[in-house]
Amino acid sequence: MTRGRPRDTAIEGRLLAAAAEELRRGGYEGLSIDRVAERAGVAKTTLYRRWASKAELVVALIASMREEIPFEPSDDPRGDLTTLVVTIAAGLSSTPTSLIADLAAASARDPRVGESVRALWADRHGAVTAVVAKAQQAGIVLSHVAPAVLVDQLVGPLYYRLLVTGEPLTPDYARTLMLSVLGPEESP
Amino acid sequence: MTRGRPRDTAIEGRLLAAAAEELRRGGYEGLSIDRVAERAGVAKTTLYRRWASKAELVVALIASMREEIPFEPSDDPRGDLTTLVVTIAAGLSSTPTSLIADLAAASARDPRVGESVRALWADRHGAVTAVVAKAQQAGIVLSHVAPAVLVDQLVGPLYYRLLVTGEPLTPDYARTLMLSVLGPEESP
DNA sequence: TTATTTACGCTACCGCCGTAGCGTAAATGC
DNA sequence: GCATTTACGCTACGGCGGTAGCGTAAATAA
Numbered sequence: 001m002t003r004g005r006p007r008d009t010a011i012e013g014r015l016l017a018a019a020a021e022e023l024r025r026g027g028y029e030g031l032s033i034d035r036v037a038e039r040a041g042v043a044k045t046t047l048y049r050r051w052a053s054k055a056e057l058v059v060a061l062i063a064s065m066r067e068e069i070p071f072e073p074s075d076d077p078r079g080d081l082t083t084l085v086v087t088i089a090a091g092l093s094s095t096p097t098s099l100i101a102d103l104a105a106a107s108a109r110d111p112r113v114g115e116s117v118r119a120l121w122a123d124r125h126g127a128v129t130a131v132v133a134k135a136q137q138a139g140i141v142l143s144h145v146a147p148a149v150l151v152d153q154l155v156g157p158l159y160y161r162l163l164v165t166g167e168p169l170t171p172d173y174a175r176t177l178m179l180s181v182l183g184p185e186e187s188p
Numbered sequence: 189m190t191r192g193r194p195r196d197t198a199i200e201g202r203l204l205a206a207a208a209e210e211l212r213r214g215g216y217e218g219l220s221i222d223r224v225a226e227r228a229g230v231a232k233t234t235l236y237r238r239w240a241s242k243a244e245l246v247v248a249l250i251a252s253m254r255e256e257i258p259f260e261p262s263d264d265p266r267g268d269l270t271t272l273v274v275t276i277a278a279g280l281s282s283t284p285t286s287l288i289a290d291l292a293a294a295s296a297r298d299p300r301v302g303e304s305v306r307a308l309w310a311d312r313h314g315a316v317t318a319v320v321a322k323a324q325q326a327g328i329v330l331s332h333v334a335p336a337v338l339v340d341q342l343v344g345p346l347y348y349r350l351l352v353t354g355e356p357l358t359p360d361y362a363r364t365l366m367l368s369v370l371g372p373e374e375s376p
Numbered sequence: 377t378t379a380t381t382t383a384c385g386c387t388a389c390c391g392c393c394g395t396a397g398c399g400t401a402a403a404t405g406c
Numbered sequence: 407g408c409a410t411t412t413a414c415g416c417t418a419c420g421g422c423g424g425t426a427g428c429g430t431a432a433a434t435a436a
Binding site: 190191192193194195196199230231232233234237 | 410411412413414415416
């Protein structure tokens, strides 16, 4: 088949495991490529044959650790949206802020990293967009503004608080965002 | 008065000027402390006696370059808000994205840097908050949501697009955000 | 078996941020 | 004048991310 010496398939897993431990201990900043390679029992050059940069390694690591959000849309778009936004807020605030910020910085520097990072959040944001569109069709959202904008106004403030103002992301805050975008619930 | 050899007051200005040139050429990442010191004709240690890190140097530089937003609130809160949000969006998108992202990352790592960075945006965000509160008092905004949340939903999406989704910040987008938060204008 | 191709380990290196230590310059207090 | 204090320049260093080059190991093709 392929010509030369095959890649040692066990190495990638060992590197990711070593990187996970490093990330857990010292965050993005404290993760040292040299230590990851040493911990995995591998030369640093071997690591760089798999990922082109520290950022790409970390993105691959996060992608490998990530579990899907189990989300089943119900007949209650308002409740669904609340669940989603609260879940996203919880996920963000349980992740070290500096990690999110460093990924954003790496994304800004390297478009390829940016693509990978956006793919990490894509499922969550896609789910929110779908539910918002559904709510709008059902007449629950009165606004005629494009769903993408409403999503930005639900999710954007979470990142804004996290990365810019440093304020906490509480479930209450997420629910307040919801209220503000959807308007008060009509009593039936 | 003070006992020892006095600081050379000219050095700080030369360092900031050198840093500005470096930042202009290569952005945050391309700004090298060694080169800044060399360009200013000063030892690197002298630079570190003034700012504790590259991040603090850059924050001080931006603070020194920053001009106030000339903003005079009129009797038209809706127009004022539009102006403010469009201006903020323009300012953000005219700044290199990586600079904003790197400042956010530095803020997450070092709380002192975070304080300084937040102070950079404070005037803009304060102005927005003031106008939003005024609009709410005037009954222009129907929502009873706290002004701070509305501000987050006006400004947060800008940072969100810039740092996370990578979408452009057009004046139209800013106006759409406004529309979504304030609701459609009532015809008089 | 032999040539070729690819992977791996190793060493050395570059530029980077940030720190330590030391000699010296410039000010004040006596 | 003289001790003290602070600023400055300089050198050296450590750890970092990332790259280049080389010898060698492991596979395939002939």
